[in-house]
Amino acid sequence: MTHLAKKSYLTLKKVEHKFVRTQVLQNISFSLPTGKVYALVGPSGCGKTTLLHLCNGLLDLQDGVIENTFTNTASMFQQPRLLPWKTCLDNMTLGLKAKGWGKKDRNLKALKLATLVGLQPSDLEKFPHQLSGGMQSRVALARALLLEPDLLLLDEPFSALDIGLKTELYQLLLEQQTQRNLAVLMITHDLMEAVRLCDRILLMNSKPGCLAASFKLTRPAHLRDDAWVYQTTAELLQQPVVRKSFSLPALTNLDPVGSTTQEWSHMC
Amino acid sequence: MHLLRSILGELPGYLWSGWGAICSLLLLVAVWQLVSEHYGSLVLAQPLETLASFQQLWSNHTLPEALITTGRRALSGLFLALLLGTGLGLLAGISLTASMMSRPLVTVLLGMPPIAWLVLAMLWFGASDGTPVFTVFIATFPMVFIGALQGARTVDNQLNEMAQAMQLPKLMMLFDVYLPHIFSYLFPAWVAALGMSWKIVVMAELLANQDGVGASLAIARSHLDSAASMAWICAVVLLLLGIEYLFLEPIKRQVERWRVTDA
Numbered sequence: 001m002t003h004l005a006k007k008s009y010l011t012l013k014k015v016e017h018k019f020v021r022t023q024v025l026q027n028i029s030f031s032l033p034t035g036k037v038y039a040l041v042g043p044s045g046c047g048k049t050t051l052l053h054l055c056n057g058l059l060d061l062q063d064g065v066i067e068n069t070f071t072n073t074a075s076m077f078q079q080p081r082l083l084p085w086k087t088c089l090d091n092m093t094l095g096l097k098a099k100g101w102g103k104k105d106r107n108l109k110a111l112k113l114a115t116l117v118g119l120q121p122s123d124l125e126k127f128p129h130q131l132s133g134g135m136q137s138r139v140a141l142a143r144a145l146l147l148e149p150d151l152l153l154l155d156e157p158f159s160a161l162d163i164g165l166k167t168e169l170y171q172l173l174l175e176q177q178t179q180r181n182l183a184v185l186m187i188t189h190d191l192m193e194a195v196r197l198c199d200r201i202l203l204m205n206s207k208p209g210c211l212a213a214s215f216k217l218t219r220p221a222h223l224r225d226d227a228w229v230y231q232t233t234a235e236l237l238q239q240p241v242v243r244k245s246f247s248l249p250a251l252t253n254l255d256p257v258g259s260t261t262q263e264w265s266h267m268c
Numbered sequence: 269m270h271l272l273r274s275i276l277g278e279l280p281g282y283l284w285s286g287w288g289a290i291c292s293l294l295l296l297v298a299v300w301q302l303v304s305e306h307y308g309s310l311v312l313a314q315p316l317e318t319l320a321s322f323q324q325l326w327s328n329h330t331l332p333e334a335l336i337t338t339g340r341r342a343l344s345g346l347f348l349a350l351l352l353g354t355g356l357g358l359l360a361g362i363s364l365t366a367s368m369m370s371r372p373l374v375t376v377l378l379g380m381p382p383i384a385w386l387v388l389a390m391l392w393f394g395a396s397d398g399t400p401v402f403t404v405f406i407a408t409f410p411m412v413f414i415g416a417l418q419g420a421r422t423v424d425n426q427l428n429e430m431a432q433a434m435q436l437p438k439l440m441m442l443f444d445v446y447l448p449h450i451f452s453y454l455f456p457a458w459v460a461a462l463g464m465s466w467k468i469v470v471m472a473e474l475l476a477n478q479d480g481v482g483a484s485l486a487i488a489r490s491h492l493d494s495a496a497s498m499a500w501i502c503a504v505v506l507l508l509l510g511i512e513y514l515f516l517e518p519i520k521r522q523v524e525r526w527r528v529t530d531a
Contacts, residue, residue, distance in 0.1 A: 058429055058432060058433060074433075075433040077426070077429070079426065081426050081427055081429075081430040083445065083448070084526050084527070085449075085452075085526040086444070086448075094431075094436070094444070097444075098434055098435060098437060098440055127525070127526040129526070147434075
């Protein structure tokens with residue numbers, strides 16, 4: 001076990017990106033190791049999606065270095081992005097088909113995973129438009145997990161769902177993350193979501209997009225109860241650097257929430 | 269194979285749903301009867317007279333032979349249009365410049381009345397097969413071309429990105445991502461072109477040829493034979509209805525199952 005579990009990294013060094021002449025990303029550097037969950041948090045339009053597209057190869061790198069030593073990278077997008085003319089089963093197994101798996105093998109594997117993410121076998125025969133948004137997201141999640149990735153790039157995949165579904169799907173995702181020791185880089189503009197799920201929060205400023213701060217959350221994810229999440233989110237929201245990034249007005253009360261937990265550390 | 273089994277499975281239910289359509293068609297026949305009784309058989313032959321004429325034309329082989337001739341012309345023109353229209357349309361759709369350049373040209377072609385093409389075709393091809401084939405081709409080509417162009421231009425970029433991130437091989441990109449989308453635009457265009465071709469070919473034959481359904485219709489008219497005229501018209505319409513509802517509609521239902529919203 002131990003000698004197989006080699007550490008992989010997704011490392012970004014001084015990544016810059018321009019669209020025509022607008023600087024979108026400036027001097028982004030961080031390193032995401034195996035088994036960690038990092039969140040990119042920032043206001044809309046700060047270049048989070050661009051950064052993720054650079055990581056999964058949908059955009060060509062212009063400047064800087066991106067080193068990805070993970071063997072299998074899977075992505076989830078803001079929408080489920082299922083092929084409307086394929087059944088859910090065929091959508092789930094698309095990646096396996098691309099790798100040359102036979103129909104029987106890939107369907108067998110998909111059926112096993114489907115129950116784990118809460119899909120009924122009867123749902124699998126349906127076309128995407130016959131399923132609710134939540135179900136479609138489950139199919140998209142299963143499609144990503146079927147590839148047995150060791151790095152998962154998430155671009156707010158559940159942002160269109162209600163808060164209950166969102167929590168449920170993130171729980172599912174985290175279970176898989178701990179079981180498989182996945183590295184996850186997720187985008188969100190919901191600070192509380194990031195506090196609940198992540199080991200480290202990378203805060204981005206916009207225009208041009210750059211890393212403003214990095215918060216390390218020390219309490220393990222499975223020990224975070226609601227009270228802790230609310231408290232920590234409030235504490236982070238009092239940080240001037242966070243308020244500046246989201247263009248929030250300055251605090252009127254100097255210390256509305258006492259900093260009691262302090263189970264996070266502010267870097268850079 | 270799967271498609272065929274699926275079509276056959278749903279066929280009885282589909283045929284049973286046809287009773288409503290047959291009822292409304294019979295109502296039309298009733299109105300026809302009333303009108304012909306009011307104006308007399310010379311103006312509009314009665315349905316039963318038409319049926320008798322139809323049977324006679326069928327038994328002396330005039331009707332089937334004419335239908336085959338006409339069908340051959342319509343299909344050859346249509347086939348050419350499908351082939352060239354689809355090919356060129358897709359090519360034009362791939363390049364932005366080509367699609368911008370071809371749009372006004374195709375609009376001109378679409379706006380040009382088929383009868384104008386027929387006049388030109390008669391000058392160029394005379395009374396040969398060339399006239400109806402060319403007219404069908406030139407009238408249906410722009411419809412197919414536009415369908416293919418739209419299909420190729422509107423390929424969903426989000427799905428494209430997803431497929432790229434999944435590292436789908438080129439062949440899978442083509443068959444699983446591009447073609448199903450393009451086909452959803454192409455198929456309706458093909459069906460519309462088929463209906464169009466059948467109407468155009470009869471018109472072309474009526475004016476240009478010595479044989480075929482159109483020519484026979486012209487002869488019946490010159491003999492003031494209202495019953496035979498109606499018989500020919502019925503033959504044309506029935507054949508088109510048959511193709512549309514027994515052949516194309518079931519295929520369409522299967523192929524586009526993913527589009528149907530169960531509202």
